[in-house]
Each structure stands twice: as C-alpha cells, then as structure tokens.
Amino acid sequence: MKVTQTKFKGCFVLEPKVFEDERGYFMEPFNQDRFNKSIGRTIHFVQDNQSYSIKGVVRALHYQIGKYSQAKLVRVLQGRVLDVAVDLRKDSPTFGEHISVELSSKNKKQLFIPRGFAHGFSVLSNKAEFFYKCDNYYNKESERGILFNDPALGIDWKLSPNEIRLSVKDLNLPILRNAHL
Incomplete structure (x- = not known):
C-alpha cells in the first residue's frame, strides 16, 4: 500500500496494491495491522457507513464534537467524487484550510481523515457509492456542520451552481466563523 x-498532519491518501488480469482485479482495501503501521498510530474502527448519491449531490461539511469526534477512512465503491477535509483543530497551523482529493472506483484511492476535521464530498459521476469506516459511533447530539460554500473556505466542489443538490439540513449549516467546534 x-x-x-497530505499537507495536514495525520491525514493520508492511501493507494492499495491492485492485482489485475484478464478476469478483473483483486485488492485488499483494508488490513488493520498494515493500516496502523502505515499511518504510525493505532486506530480501531467500530462502524462502517455507505451512501449512494446521484450527480451533483454535495454531502458536506460534517463532523462530531467532543468525545464523539470521529476519524474516517473513506473510499468510493462506484463512480467518482471529490472528497474534502477541512482542518478544525484550533491549535493547528492549518486551521480552516482544506484539501480536496478525487476518489473513484477506478483509482481506488482512499483518504484517512483524523479526528478534528469536517468532511464532505461532491458527486462528479452520474452516480456514486461511497463507503467509510469510523473509529467512533455516530451520536446525533454531537453532530455539527459547516456551510459547504462558506466564502472563507473557498472550496471548489467541481460542480456548477445549478448542478449542486443539497439536503435542507446542509443548506442551513453555519459558516466556519459561527460553527460550534
């Protein structure tokens, strides 16, 4: 692997070895021991999540606070997305900055996002199946978010404004300056 x-301490792009031949391919997208050795720390994932979305969907920018914060290992099973992580660690020199990584079923890249980050993605293909592992359980009371188009963040979601599809919840999130971190 x-x-x-990435430019963020503790945030990594992972590319598994893919063995291809005329029949198709084989890969090992996750191995607990290899993963922990690769990132230099021990992460124990406790929950898997999967979503299906159509082109133009933006699911962003979500995080959990306090003892329910989550690290995530994300990948795309079908299609193509632009995956975004925003550094919310107040003591970090990169606080408020973001990275964008294209993840697809073709490139098989994964992104490890440590605790202390907001996360989201936009769907660039006609449809996408998105899969991620979390190191903590979902807790509704600890869920927070930041408005996807906060001008202070300057995220280019690689979609035209008329393509973007958002949930009502995501449309009503605060900008970073007003977010509860």
Whole structure:
C-alpha cells in the first residue's frame, strides 16, 4: 500500500496494491495491522457507513464534537467524487484550510481523515457509492456542520451552481466563523 501524507498532519491518501488480469482485479482495501503501521498510530474502527448519491449531490461539511469526534477512512465503491477535509483543530497551523482529493472506483484511492476535521464530498459521476469506516459511533447530539460554500473556505466542489443538490439540513449549516467546534 502506498501512503502519502497530505499537507495536514495525520491525514493520508492511501493507494492499495491492485492485482489485475484478464478476469478483473483483486485488492485488499483494508488490513488493520498494515493500516496502523502505515499511518504510525493505532486506530480501531467500530462502524462502517455507505451512501449512494446521484450527480451533483454535495454531502458536506460534517463532523462530531467532543468525545464523539470521529476519524474516517473513506473510499468510493462506484463512480467518482471529490472528497474534502477541512482542518478544525484550533491549535493547528492549518486551521480552516482544506484539501480536496478525487476518489473513484477506478483509482481506488482512499483518504484517512483524523479526528478534528469536517468532511464532505461532491458527486462528479452520474452516480456514486461511497463507503467509510469510523473509529467512533455516530451520536446525533454531537453532530455539527459547516456551510459547504462558506466564502472563507473557498472550496471548489467541481460542480456548477445549478448542478449542486443539497439536503435542507446542509443548506442551513453555519459558516466556519459561527460553527460550534
């Protein structure tokens, strides 16, 4: 597995080895021991989540606070998305900055997002199946979010404004300056 450190400390792009032949391919997208050795710390995932979305859907920017914060290992099973992580660690030199990584069923890249980040993605293909592992359980009372188009963040979701599809909940999120961190 190839592991690439992003500009954020503790946030990595992972590329599993893929063995292809005329029949198709085989890969091991997750191995607990190899994963922990690759990122240099122990993460124990407790919950898997999966979503299906159509082109233009933006699911963003979500996080959980306090003892329910979550680290995530995300990947795409079908289609193509632009995955975004925003650093919310107040003591970080990169606080308020973001990274964008294209994840697809073709490139098979994964993104590990440590605790202390908001996360979201936009669907660039006609449809996408998105899968992620979490190191903590979902807790509704701890769920928070930031408005996807906060001008201070300047995220380019790689969609035209008329393509973007948002939930009512995501449309009503605060900007980073007003968010509860």
